[in-house]
Amino acid sequence: MAGQQPTQVKLQHSVKVPQFYKTAANIAKRASEEHHSLKDLVFNANKHLNIQGLYALIIKTFHHEDTLERLIQKSKILKDRKADPWLIKILITELLFGKKSLSGDSKPVQAVLSHHDMFLAELKESEKAGTLKLDSYKERDSRPRYVRVNTLSLKVRAAMKMFSNEDWKQVCYDRKSEDYSSFLNRVTSLARDEFIQDLHIKELFIFPNKTEFYRHPLYIGGSIILQDKASCLASWLLKPSPGSITLDMCAAPGMKTTHLACLMKNKGTLYAVDSVRGRYETLCKQVEKHGATCVKTLCMDAFQLEAKHCPGVEYILVDPTCSGSGAVEQPIVKNREKFNASRLQSLTRLQSKLLRHALTRFPDVKRIVYSTCSLNIEENEMVVEDVLASVNTDASDPIFEVVDNKLKCKWIHHGSEDFEWGPRCIYTKPDIDLTNGFFIAVIDRVRSDEKNISRNEDEKEEQKHKKRKQLKESKI
Numbered sequence: 001m002a003g004q005q006p007t008q009v010k011l012q013h014s015v016k017v018p019q020f021y022k023t024a025a026n027i028a029k030r031a032s033e034e035h036h037s038l039k040d041l042v043f044n045a046n047k048h049l050n051i052q053g054l055y056a057l058i059i060k061t062f063h064h065e066d067t068l069e070r071l072i073q074k075s076k077i078l079k080d081r082k083a084d085p086w087l088i089k090i091l092i093t094e095l096l097f098g099k100k101s102l103s104g105d106s107k108p109v110q111a112v113l114s115h116h117d118m119f120l121a122e123l124k125e126s127e128k129a130g131t132l133k134l135d136s137y138k139e140r141d142s143r144p145r146y147v148r149v150n151t152l153s154l155k156v157r158a159a160m161k162m163f164s165n166e167d168w169k170q171v172c173y174d175r176k177s178e179d180y181s182s183f184l185n186r187v188t189s190l191a192r193d194e195f196i197q198d199l200h201i202k203e204l205f206i207f208p209n210k211t212e213f214y215r216h217p218l219y220i221g222g223s224i225i226l227q228d229k230a231s232c233l234a235s236w237l238l239k240p241s242p243g244s245i246t247l248d249m250c251a252a253p254g255m256k257t258t259h260l261a262c263l264m265k266n267k268g269t270l271y272a273v274d275s276v277r278g279r280y281e282t283l284c285k286q287v288e289k290h291g292a293t294c295v296k297t298l299c300m301d302a303f304q305l306e307a308k309h310c311p312g313v314e315y316i317l318v319d320p321t322c323s324g325s326g327a328v329e330q331p332i333v334k335n336r337e338k339f340n341a342s343r344l345q346s347l348t349r350l351q352s353k354l355l356r357h358a359l360t361r362f363p364d365v366k367r368i369v370y371s372t373c374s375l376n377i378e379e380n381e382m383v384v385e386d387v388l389a390s391v392n393t394d395a396s397d398p399i400f401e402v403v404d405n406k407l408k409c410k411w412i413h414h415g416s417e418d419f420e421w422g423p424r425c426i427y428t429k430p431d432i433d434l435t436n437g438f439f440i441a442v443i444d445r446v447r448s449d450e451k452n453i454s455r456n457e458d459e460k461e462e463q464k465h466k467k468r469k470q471l472k473e474s475k476i
C-alpha cells in the first residue's frame, strides 16, 4: 500500500508550474519592462484562464514589488537557480498576499515553499520595526472610487436615493457656483461613509478610495459602472446628441461606448468597432449587459471602415491603443529607454493613422474626440499636430480645428503651449485630478472638405454605375 502513495501524490501535484502563474509572470514582465498596457495584455491572455483572478494577482504583485525584491534578495532564492524572477515574485505573492497556499511539485513552487517560514518571519520583523515600507505603487493609487450611473436603466436621482438608503451620506454643494479646486478638496476629505456627485459629469458619483462595489446588486445588474472620471470625460466631451450617428472607432471593452449610448439616450445609431476578437466579444457583452440598444457592434479593423459601413457618421471617438503611461494601475516603466526606442514609434504611427482615418473618411463628421490614457506628448499633442497638418492642406483656411471644450474655466491642466491650440486640450493628472492620467482633444470641422466631398460623390456615382451594370448582366 505504502508503495502506491507517491503515484497518487504525483497525480494531484504536477511537476509543471500551473499555466496561470506562468501567464501571470509573463504579463507582469512585459507590462513592467516593455511597458505594454497591463489591461491589454490581460485581456489578450488565453481566455480559458480566470482573467479577473489573473489581473488581481498581477496588480497584487506590483503592489508588493518593493517587499518582494527585498525577500528575494534576503532569501537568495534566485541564486544558483535559473528561475524567472517574475515567476518567483508571482508565486511569493500568491503564498503571502493571495490564496496563502501553493500546490504542485514544480521546482519554482517548491523553492518558494521552502522559504515560507523565512518570508513570514521577515515580514513580521519589518512590521515590528516599523520598516515595512509601503510600496510606491500602492501609494500612487489613492484615487477615489468612481461610479457612473447607467442612465439607460437608472435615473441619477433614483441612484442617489438608493445609496442614501444604504446609509451613504451625500456631500451636497452647489454645482453651479463651486470652483474645481474646492471640489477636489471635498473629494479628498470624503469620510468612509460619504459620497459626492461629480462637479462636471452629473451621472458620476465619487466614493472613498477602494470602496468595494463588485458584489453590489446595482453593479451586478448593470445599473452602475465602475469607470474612472478621466475615461468618462472623453465621451462626455464628444457629447453626441440623442438621435445622432456616432462612431466609436476603438471601442472594446466598451466603457466609453456604453457612456456614449447613455448620452445619446439610446436614440440614433452608435457604431462600436474593435479589431481584436477577444476584446470585441467583451464589448458585445458590455453592450448587452447595459441595455445599450442603439449600438451596432462591428468586429473589424478600423482602417477598413468606410462611410458605407456607417453612413452619415457625425461624431467620432478615437481612443486608440496607447502606452498607458497615465494609468495609475500601470507599473512604472523600468526600462524607459528600451520602451522609447521600440514601442513608442509604432504606437504613435498607429494613433496618427487612426486619427487621420477618422478625419478623412467620413464626410459628414462634425466632431472628433481624440483621447489616450498616456501622458506622453508624442502620443498626444504631436499626433494631433501631425494629423492636422496633413489634413489641413491650406493652413490659413483649415478644415478641422482643435476647439475649446466645456471644461475651459473649470480645469487645471491643459495641453502644451508649444502648440497654438495646445491650451484648448485637457490633461487629467493623477496627483491633482485624482484620476488616471489622460489626454483629450476635441476637434471640430470648421469647413467642408470639397475635395473629399467630390471624391465621395465620385465613389457614390461609381457604385451606382456598378449596380446598374450588375443588374443589366443579371437580366441578360
Ligand SMILES: C[S@@+](CC[C@H](N)C(=O)[O-])C[C@H]1O[C@@H](n2cnc3c(N)ncnc32)[C@H](O)[C@@H]1O
Pocket (backbone or CB within 6 Å): 231, 249, 250, 251, 252, 253, 254, 255, 256, 257, 273, 274, 275, 276, 279, 300, 301, 302, 303, 319, 320, 321, 322
Ligand atoms: C484604449 S483601448 C479602447 C478602450 C475603450 N474605448 C473603452 O473605453 O473601453 C484601444 C482599443 O483599440 C483597439 N484597436 C487598436 N487598433 C485597432 C484598429 N486598427 N481597428 C480597430 N480597433 C483597434 C484595441 O483592440 C483596443 O481594444
